[in-house]
Amino acid sequence: MQSASTATIERETARRHRIAVIDGPNMSNLGARSKKVYGKIGSLDELKAYVAGFGTRLGVDVEAFSSNHQGDILEFIHESAERVDGYIINPAGLTTVGEGVRHALEDTGRPVIEVHFANISAGAGGARGLGGGSIRSSFTHTATGMCMGMRQYSYIGALTALVLALDDEGFLGKSENEG
């Protein structure tokens, strides 16, 4: 078997950003969910290890948090806002009804990237969509950006883009956030 290849991603700074990755309700059941939507990943712990490992290769710290309870997610956001440079969230079961969580993220003033395994805008029968067709996220309108439809790779896309954007002084870096 051919060995896996690795690539180095050039970054503008060596800043060790702290990125929080939040998984909402039902993601704890990841291993038992639809293979068509969620693919081969075996569990939420596997996903967390995969994303944290990629963070290590990028030179940043990834802090994972997951809960099936909205209040716990709110409290995590409140208590982490000071130490975290940016958030990645899969609102999962809160996608259409998570106003409290969305607002808490907005209140942090930190960049927020929304992620989904599925392409939640795809119509019924769409290859990468949800079985029941498209849904409207209540998170997108105040998110900094979004990455979806790429299963677990959505998280990798979001993490890479967020780190490069935080390095960029004129985009999401310090000068922009404090301006």
Ligand SMILES: O=C1C[C@@](O)(C(=O)O)C[C@@H](O)[C@@H]1O
């Ligand atoms: O739990 C989830 C997961 C999801 O956010 C995704 O990652 O594709 C899509 C949501 O509609 C669903 O409720």
